[in-house]
Amino acid sequence: MPAHSCRIEVATRGKGLYPFTHDVERWLREICASQEVPPDGLLTVFIQHTSASLAIQENADPDVVLDLADFFERLVPENDPRYRHVMEGPDDMPSHIRAALTHTSLSIPVIQGRMALGTWQGIYLFEHRTSAMRRSVILQIVF
Numbered sequence: 001m002p003a004h005s006c007r008i009e010v011a012t013r014g015k016g017l018y019p020f021t022h023d024v025e026r027w028l029r030e031i032c033a034s035q036e037v038p039p040d041g042l043l044t045v046f047i048q049h050t051s052a053s054l055a056i057q058e059n060a061d062p063d064v065v066l067d068l069a070d071f072f073e074r075l076v077p078e079n080d081p082r083y084r085h086v087m088e089g090p091d092d093m094p095s096h097i098r099a100a101l102t103h104t105s106l107s108i109p110v111i112q113g114r115m116a117l118g119t120w121q122g123i124y125l126f127e128h129r130t131s132a133m134r135r136s137v138i139l140q141i142v143f
Helices: 021-033 062-075 092-101
Strands: 003-012 016-019 041-047 052-058 105-111 121-127 133-142
Touching: 003 016, 003 021, 003 121, 016 062, 021 041, 021 121, 021 133, 041 052, 052 062, 052 092, 052 105, 052 133, 062 092, 121 133
Parallel strands: none
Antiparallel strands: 003 133, 016 121, 041 105, 041 133, 052 121
């Protein structure tokens, strides 16, 4: 089974969901262009961080990702006096908890060279830290 991998960087401007579906689609097109027949396979998307995560969410109405981010702010607040891990700032421990409640990897079927995402689905990096970051995401396709 042939496999192809790459690392992409997603820049964030602080907390929120950042779409990067087009970056994944572009890479997948490059890989599949060398194939005689558009291949079927399994794509893994993996983030190499413990204070950010991944999500597949609606990509049509921007209010969806804003509401999701707001919900996680209420669910896991900053400055909880019960947190022991505080030396990296008040947003760090909540970031780890939010990442633990979400996903660090996604598996997406690839059919005839294209991700089998639904009509309104997009791939997002869910940044849980307040500061701007550059996040590393590993893509791997197995045919």
